[in-house]
Amino acid sequence: MSDSADVADSGVQAYDPNAEHAFPDETLNEVLAFLGSDPEVEALLQAQNVNPVTRKGYNDHGPKHIEIVRHRALRLYDLLKRGGVEFNGAADQGLSEADESVIVALAATLHDIGHVVHRDDHAYWSIPLAADLLDRILPEFYDTADAVRVKSEVLHAILCHHTEERPLTTEAGVIRVADGLDMERGRSRIPYERGGRGINTISSQAIESVTLREGDGAPVLVEIRMRNAAGVYQVDSLLKEKLHDSRLEDEIRIVAMNVGEDDQLVERIEL
Secondary structure, eight states: OOGGGGTOSSSOOOOOTTSTTOOOOHHHHHHHHHHHHOHHHHHHHHHTTIIIIIITOOOOOSHHHHHHHHHHHHHHHHHHHHTTOOOOHHHHTTOOTHHHHHHHHHHHHHTTGGGGTOSTTHHHHHHHHHHHHHHHHGGGTSOHHHHHHHHHHHHHHHHTTSTTSOOOSHHHHHHHHHHHTOOOTTTTHHHHHTTOOOHHHHHHHTEEEEEEEEOSSSSEEEEEEESSGGGHIIIIIIIHHHHTTSSOTTTEEEEEEEOOSSOOSOOEEEO
16 A cells, blocks of 8 residues: 555545555455445534534544544554554454454444534444444344444444543554544644634644554554644644553554754654
């Protein structure tokens, strides 16, 4: 998979399960196609943006956020698998290795739908809404027993993208970290243009690009380019909090570089 798919802040490319080094699976492809054509899922992803953006002036949490998080979650999964990291969610349930990526894709897609209820505590509201969707979706691909097991792991991963809950599986850790990797400029464009000048909005405007690739000494290297020192908040506060207790602290190396010509207050930070 090329790095260019990881750095766009608009028009993010869909995950390519047939890319070099990826771990393609027919079920993952079918699930992704189903999600992309399901009218209820599409409507929820649109509706979940109203509370955070329209009513609270927060960053985008709609379809584009989901596209980015899902892409980066599957990219993380790919790199971690390539680096020999074990995934325990599907395995603990007696599911197949191929179900790991399905769990990741479903959790990434549905992790924020609780926003349709409220921005506050949205991870908890996502659970009953996602459970209902999974009860309809999973029987298309699994028998009853396996559908229950996959559902359990997806719901755990959804809940644990919230930093108040500690992931117990590698799949859940991937969702938690991937959620924090949606940080480039343009992701806060709507609240910024409406006059929002909170630290989250200002700092995300400072992030130029995020790239995921194979690391040296760790399976994953996340490279972040900042235009000014305000981006430190995104990295050292928000992303660092997501990485903490994710089960992936030793597997992911994060390097942020300030590439702004006139602002060298912070030149480089590393997690």
